[in-house]
Amino acid sequence: MTESKKLRGDRVTLAHGGGGKAMRDLICEIFTAAFDPETDEDQARLMSDALTEPGARLAFTTDSFVVTPLEFPGGDIGKLAVCGTVNDLAVGGARALWLSAAFIIEEGFAFDTLRQVVATMVAEAEHAGIRVVAGDTKVVERGSADGLFITTSGIGVIPPGRDLAAVNIRAGDVAIVNGVLGDHGAAILVARGDLALTTAIESDCQSLDTLMEAALAAAPNIRAARDATRGGLASALNEMAEAAGVTVEIEEDRLPLRPEVKGMCEILGLDPLYLANEGTLVLFVPKDEAEAALAAMRATPAGRDAVVIGHTRSKGPIPVVMKTTFGSERIVDMLVGEQLPRIC
Amino acid sequence: MTESKKLRGDRVTLAHGGGGKAMRDLICEIFTAAFDPETDEDQARLMSDALTEPGARLAFTTDSFVVTPLEFPGGDIGKLAVCGTVNDLAVGGARALWLSAAFIIEEGFAFDTLRQVVATMVAEAEHAGIRVVAGDTKVVERGSADGLFITTSGIGVIPPGRDLAAVNIRAGDVAIVNGVLGDHGAAILVARGDLALTTAIESDCQSLDTLMEAALAAAPNIRAARDATRGGLASALNEMAEAAGVTVEIEEDRLPLRPEVKGMCEILGLDPLYLANEGTLVLFVPKDEAEAALAAMRATPAGRDAVVIGHTRSKGPIPVVMKTTFGSERIVDMLVGEQLPRIC
Numbered sequence: 001m002t003e004s005k006k007l008r009g010d011r012v013t014l015a016h017g018g019g020g021k022a023m024r025d026l027i028c029e030i031f032t033a034a035f036d037p038e039t040d041e042d043q044a045r046l047m048s049d050a051l052t053e054p055g056a057r058l059a060f061t062t063d064s065f066v067v068t069p070l071e072f073p074g075g076d077i078g079k080l081a082v083c084g085t086v087n088d089l090a091v092g093g094a095r096a097l098w099l100s101a102a103f104i105i106e107e108g109f110a111f112d113t114l115r116q117v118v119a120t121m122v123a124e125a126e127h128a129g130i131r132v133v134a135g136d137t138k139v140v141e142r143g144s145a146d147g148l149f150i151t152t153s154g155i156g157v158i159p160p161g162r163d164l165a166a167v168n169i170r171a172g173d174v175a176i177v178n179g180v181l182g183d184h185g186a187a188i189l190v191a192r193g194d195l196a197l198t199t200a201i202e203s204d205c206q207s208l209d210t211l212m213e214a215a216l217a218a219a220p221n222i223r224a225a226r227d228a229t230r231g232g233l234a235s236a237l238n239e240m241a242e243a244a245g246v247t248v249e250i251e252e253d254r255l256p257l258r259p260e261v262k263g264m265c266e267i268l269g270l271d272p273l274y275l276a277n278e279g280t281l282v283l284f285v286p287k288d289e290a291e292a293a294l295a296a297m298r299a300t301p302a303g304r305d306a307v308v309i310g311h312t313r314s315k316g317p318i319p320v321v322m323k324t325t326f327g328s329e330r331i332v333d334m335l336v337g338e339q340l341p342r343i344c
Numbered sequence: 345m346t347e348s349k350k351l352r353g354d355r356v357t358l359a360h361g362g363g364g365k366a367m368r369d370l371i372c373e374i375f376t377a378a379f380d381p382e383t384d385e386d387q388a389r390l391m392s393d394a395l396t397e398p399g400a401r402l403a404f405t406t407d408s409f410v411v412t413p414l415e416f417p418g419g420d421i422g423k424l425a426v427c428g429t430v431n432d433l434a435v436g437g438a439r440a441l442w443l444s445a446a447f448i449i450e451e452g453f454a455f456d457t458l459r460q461v462v463a464t465m466v467a468e469a470e471h472a473g474i475r476v477v478a479g480d481t482k483v484v485e486r487g488s489a490d491g492l493f494i495t496t497s498g499i500g501v502i503p504p505g506r507d508l509a510a511v512n513i514r515a516g517d518v519a520i521v522n523g524v525l526g527d528h529g530a531a532i533l534v535a536r537g538d539l540a541l542t543t544a545i546e547s548d549c550q551s552l553d554t555l556m557e558a559a560l561a562a563a564p565n566i567r568a569a570r571d572a573t574r575g576g577l578a579s580a581l582n583e584m585a586e587a588a589g590v591t592v593e594i595e596e597d598r599l600p601l602r603p604e605v606k607g608m609c610e611i612l613g614l615d616p617l618y619l620a621n622e623g624t625l626v627l628f629v630p631k632d633e634a635e636a637a638l639a640a641m642r643a644t645p646a647g648r649d650a651v652v653i654g655h656t657r658s659k660g661p662i663p664v665v666m667k668t669t670f671g672s673e674r675i676v677d678m679l680v681g682e683q684l685p686r687i688c
Contacts, residue, residue, distance in 0.1 A: 018682025019574025019620070024583075040587055041509055042570075043405040043436040045502060052396045061387040062444035062497055063480045066488075092387040100406035102495045104448070134497075138408045140686060145410075146488040151446045153406055153478075153497035158389060165385055226386075230363025239368075243384055276363070338362025342484060 017139025044133035055160030059094035074202030094156030169244035182275030206279035218296030219289035241319035250310035361483025388477035399504030403438035418546030422461035438500030513588035526619030550623035562640030563633035585663035594654030
């Protein structure tokens with residue numbers, strides 16, 4: 001694949017999706033030059049000892065990314081596309097092994113932007129210890145897509161005996177998050193430039209695999225984990241509470257919020273519980289393992305600010321309640337409607 | 345998941361991609377009601393004895409589908425999204441086990457159309473003996489996508505000892521296709537309605553897994569297989585010839601073409617060698633197994649019209665040549681530019 005450069009011009013044309021020479025040149029010079037696959041076949045052929053361990057399970061997940069703008073403080077669509085899928089695998093207790101990446105590109109998209117996105121994907125994949133092994137390229141006419149959409153799918157392996165699932169959560173468990181809430185949603189909001197706001201808020205977009213493995217090593221009986229993305233912490237907690245048949249009680253005082261995010265939410269009338277995150281881990285842990293989990297999390301970069309935010313009790317009429325700063329109780333419902341489109 | 349119906353209205357709104365209640369209702373009533381996954385977790389957790397067989401390899405592939413129109417004679421985007429990925433696995437000799445499906449939906453898209461697409465996906469997945477086990481839903485504003493894009497990824501298992509790859513092709517091998525060429529491209533062209541043409545041509549969109557297994561059972565030393573999709577037969581043959589370092593010689597007289605497709609190409613100045621297919625298998629087989637492969641293929645519905653179209657010889661200056669009806673030789677290059685955008 002080290003042929004001489006053949007890609008002409010500086011923008012993607014419909015011919016680059018046509019299945020012929022132009023597509024081969026685009027794939028060769030922008031995608032395979034960066035992802036460095038082992039074969040030229042359309043299909044990756046993979047082996048891992050982890051897969052054949054008796055009792056191991058394969059984890060499989062997919063996500064499309066349509067975020068706008070493509071680049072934002074703290075990341076871009078490429079970093080998001082890798083982290084998002086790595087995190088979906090990690091919260092199931094799986095070790096991510098392989099990723100696929102499918103690109104839907106609008107005619108006229110700049111090669112340089114595409115190269116930049118691919119470079120952040122490669123860097124983030126290296127960081128998370130996985131490989132992008134399969135891909136696809138489609139080009140649609142100008143106006144039929146908005147720049148670039150990326151769909152990643154991930155394969156991981158869940159070691160024998162590990163079973164993280166929301167149904168495993170019991171009354172009396174402790175709820176932990178790894179850090180401040182809402183940074184991704186706030187960063188995207190500012191990056192869109194619709195508001196006369198300038199802040200230094202960066203997206204929390206990051207891979208949670210190392211953090212998750214550290215927590216599991218210290219607290220092997222972790223019941224369930226979720227990354228609180230679209231719909232925010234509130235929606236993630238509601239889904240888990242409902243699946244488990246418990247009530248989750250969180251305390252407003254304990255919720256970790258950056259002052260800038262808190263201030264922005266107050267100005268705009270947004271609720272940080274519903275702001276999207278892209279590197280926020282929610283764990284439910286048996287009470288006697290909570291301290292160990294916290295300590296292990298705080299020892300990793302992605303878990304430095306880990307805190308207990310509440311606990312579970314036997315199922316009441318409301319799945320998620322919050323003790324407010326003033327001592328009252330507030331219902332924390334799932335997100336109704338949508339807070340911000342194309343957040344990821 | 346058998347809750348009472350909550351999905352309101354008849355069209356997708358931005359809220360259906362927001363990560364909250366509306367999204368849950370959409371996923372529950374349109375996707376999980378049809379795909380029937382085993383868990384509510386974001387991630388599929390899978391086991392198969394085939395995976396743990398010593399020497400077995402995992403096959404992994406992905407494709408985005410952006411075809412327009414969404415429905416066409418012989419199929420729709422849903423059927424295409426399942427067949428396309430099943431076929432990518434099949435031509436590597438893998439048995440398809442699991443699929444993921446990620447939907448990018450334009451605001452305003454009709455629920456009924458989405459339900460219809462999902463129904464054809466379920467039917468085709470059942471036909472191919474695979475399950476859709478993971479999914480994702482994103483909604484973008486009106487004008488930011490064209491209706492519906494679907495990305496599927498597939499996991500399959502390549503049995504121990506099986507190694508299909510273009511590099512395995514040798515001089516003296518026989519090239520076989522399973523049936524008539526160009527039906528998909530022609531069907532899409534007519535379905536777009538830009539031409540004052542009415543024909544009965546249907547897309548050849550079909551899963552090739554059964555055909556492929558039948559061929560492999562009869563001819564276990566098949567060197568390589570490819571489904572000739574975008575770029576047509578010409579591009580597939582060029583890719584394989586270049587990877588193998590041989591010249592492929594095909595005979596114009598032997599190319600199976602429907603008279604309607606041939607006529608349409610003559611009127612429009614198109615070359616059927618570059619028309620897209622979505623159920624066309626190209627096999628390279630050692631000479632002494634060609635008859636057995638042909639007979640086995642013809643005994644399956646997808647291979648009824650299987651024919652030998654040519655053979656390989658030692659590498660010459662041109663990767664693919666065609667003996668024309670008039671006895672001359674013609675260079676068959678890869679597709680240059682694009683013949684028809686958004687064909688799949």
